[in-house]
Amino acid sequence: MDFKKISLAAVGLFAVYAIVASPAQAADLVQVLFEWISQLVKGIFDFMGDLLNQATDES
Template identity: 50%
Template sequence: MDRLAGLRKGPKQGINGEAGAVVQAKKIALYVIVVFVLYTIITSPARAADLVQVGFEGVSSAAQGVGDFMSELVK
């Protein structure tokens, strides 16, 4: 009967609560990343702007490559 009670808790908790712990760990990791990004922006805004620019250039380059690939497929 106890096993059925554990199954009724739902998909996020499971029998031993492992899935709930994973969700909690993901939340903590997200908070740590957000705090790190804010700290980086506050302490070195010029470096943070450079990193964002490099990121956008990378995305733009990747999009250009995909566009070139699709153009060659059509030919």
């Protein structure tokens, strides 16, 4: 096995252990990650929208 597969398996096992050991903290972490990802996507869409609006205003 190569290092990448072993590392991925170790991270997966740790994630399962963390969820089983403290589900409330794992849920909080998932909520924070979801909020961060949604803000990131919103920022990208806002940026792209501003670029499109700016391009149509110049025409």
